[in-house]
Amino acid sequence: MLLIACPNCGPRAQAEFTFERPLASIVTPTETLPDLIHKLFTRENPRGPSWELWRHTYGCAGWLKVHRDTHNHQISAVVRVDTETPS
Amino acid sequence: MQRYSALSLLRGGLNGQKSWQRAWRDPAPKSHYDVIIIGGGGHGLATAYYLAKVHGIRNVAVLERSWIGGGNTGRNTTIVRSNYRQPALHNLFEFSLKLWEGMSDDLNYNVMFSQRGAMFLGHSDSDMIRLAERGDAMRAAGIDAEFLTMDQLRKKLPLLDLSDRARYPIVGALNQPRGGTARHDAVAWGYARAADALGVDVIQNCEVLGIDRVGGRVTGVQTTRGPIGADRVGICVAGNSGQVAAMADLRLPIESHLLQAFVSEPVKPMIDMVIMSQSIHAYVSQSDKGEIVMGGDPDLYPTYSQRGRPDRIEGVAGQCIALFPALSRLRMLRSWAGTTDMSFDGSPIIGATPVEGLYLNGGWCYGGFKATPASGWTYAHTLAKGEPHALNAPFSLNRFETGATIDETGAGPMPHHR
Numbered sequence: 017m018l019l020i021a022c023p024n025c026g027p028r029a030q031a032e033f034t035f036e037r038p039l040a041s042i043v044t045p046t047e048t049l050p051d052l053i054h055k056l057f058t059r060e061n062p063r064g065p066s067w068e069l070w071r072h073t074y075g076c077a078g079w080l081k082v083h084r085d086t087h088n089h090q091i092s093a094v095v096r097v098d099t100e101t102p103s
Numbered sequence: 104m105q106r107y108s109a110l111s112l113l114r115g116g117l118n119g120q121k122s123w124q125r126a127w128r129d130p131a132p133k134s135h136y137d138v139i140i141i142g143g144g145g146h147g148l149a150t151a152y153y154l155a156k157v158h159g160i161r162n163v164a165v166l167e168r169s170w171i172g173g174g175n176t177g178r179n180t181t182i183v184r185s186n187y188r189q190p191a192l193h194n195l196f197e198f199s200l201k202l203w204e205g206m207s208d209d210l211n212y213n214v215m216f217s218q219r220g221a222m223f224l225g226h227s228d229s230d231m232i233r234l235a236e237r238g239d240a241m242r243a244a245g246i247d248a249e250f251l252t253m254d255q256l257r258k259k260l261p262l263l264d265l266s267d268r269a270r271y272p273i274v275g276a277l278n279q280p281r282g283g284t285a286r287h288d289a290v291a292w293g294y295a296r297a298a299d300a301l302g303v304d305v306i307q308n309c310e311v312l313g314i315d316r317v318g319g320r321v322t323g324v325q326t327t328r329g330p331i332g333a334d335r336v337g338i339c340v341a342g343n344s345g346q347v348a349a350m351a352d353l354r355l356p357i358e359s360h361l362l363q364a365f366v367s368e369p370v371k372p373m374i375d376m377v378i379m380s381q382s383i384h385a386y387v388s389q390s391d392k393g394e395i396v397m398g399g400d401p402d403l404y405p406t407y408s409q410r411g412r413p414d415r416i417e418g419v420a421g422q423c424i425a426l427f428p429a430l431s432r433l434r435m436l437r438s439w440a441g442t443t444d445m446s447f448d449g450s451p452i453i454g455a456t457p458v459e460g461l462y463l464n465g466g467w468c469y470g471g472f473k474a475t476p477a478s479g480w481t482y483a484h485t486l487a488k489g490e491p492h493a494l495n496a497p498f499s500l501n502r503f504e505t506g507a508t509i510d511e512t513g514a515g516p517m518p519h520h521r
């Protein structure tokens with residue numbers, strides 16, 4: 017199980033968190049159709065580092081951006097959702 | 104091919120088991136094949152077998168990066184059923200079930216297919232309405248489905264907690280008597296042996312590193328054992344479809360997730376059917392060795408690690424113990440995990456890609472094992488004819504763009520919400 021360092025609550029077990037989607041797959045109201053298809057369906061699905069949207073559902077309930085490796089599970093950054101991150 | 108029979112067993116017993124030949128060859132790759140299948144799991148091997156047997160295309164190679172059947176073919180919970188509601192799905196899986204029924208004879212290999220019945224439990228009135236609709240849809244398509252009352256359940260499964268104070272109260276079930284389990288390793292070995300006998304090269308320890316294209320058309324693959332040319336290439340690597348398709352600059356409507364399963368120590372027969380609950384998502388059966396095989400929800404976040412989270416095991420074990428309280432006495436023997444291709448409507452993809460001569464079979468979510476023969480049959484048809492079989496035509500790669508998704512659970516593009 018992952019240990020995720022919530023910026024509000026400190027390190028907590030993954031069981032308290034829910035994964036939402038890759039950060040690059042957040043749909044905005046102004047998408048073009050090809051962009052929409054890419055974000056909803058043909059996602060990058062990386063085998064390696066990825067920025068993701070998570071929520072500390074059973075903790076502070078805050079939305080978080082998590083930089084996580086999908087192969088070795090290393091987490092290199094957890095920040096609040098209003099923090100600017102490289103895309 | 105040395106045929107297996109009661110007589111050959113007897114002969115083996117009399118001569119110290121020295122008369123057995125190897126089950127399939129270990130050929131070096133040729134420089135060119137009519138068709139290359141990437142991935143030596145059950146689906147890839149079945150594809151090669153039906154290419155040779157049904158379509159007469161025998162200049163075929165199956166390239167496997169490690170050993171055959173070492174991926175998801177050996178990591179599933181071996182359940183076979185065709186109890187889907189949507190026609191595109193139950194037609195495909197029922198065709199598959201019919202092939203399962205004749206598979207051991209066809210392959211001359213005992214895949215230990217056991218039609219012990221596979222049932223969905225109902226926990227509420229709304230569950231029963233949903234199951235009734237599903238059963239009606241199946242029977243309208245000529246598939247066996249039967250409602251089980253509490254009295255029938257009590258007779259069939261005396262260890263199931265059917266009391267009023269159960270953690271997950273049970274009010275009935277929808278059973279498919281022809282459903283059951285099979286020995287998953289035997290499926291890979293049986294197809295490999297039968298395909299090999301028809302001239303197919305099954306090449307293990309041969310990882311594909313690149314897909315060669317000239318002018319938008321596939322010409323072959325680069326591998327750890329050198330370049331191999333091909334007229335047509337079929338990707339069949341569910342779990343890693345995105346990684347292999349990326350070699351041809353394709354992005355797939357697939358996210359890679361992780362599904363766990365685990366078994367208890369072996370015990371005498373206590374659960375002689377496959378029991379599933381869609382409401383709590385757990386499923387339980389007993390293997391022929393006597394182990395109780397359990398599984399449930401995936402880990403609900405994308406990963407390629409093949410390492411599961413322990414709280415999922417705890418949760419699923421808790422659900423199974425709630426259904427069968429006697430399971431609390433058993434010790435767990437081992438657990439494992441597999442990487443699954445989660446497609447964005449929960450249904451597989453079998454068909455052409457935008458690259459000419461390159462085809463894709465993947466996106467099986469966590470329901471690929473039962474489809475093994477139909478997947479191979481329809482994929483072989485697609486690779487041989489260059490166009491889909493009627494059964495896999497709905498499962499095209501472009502259905503996500505056109506909106507023709509086949510979403511049995513109605514969850515939308517949310518692999519982790521299924």
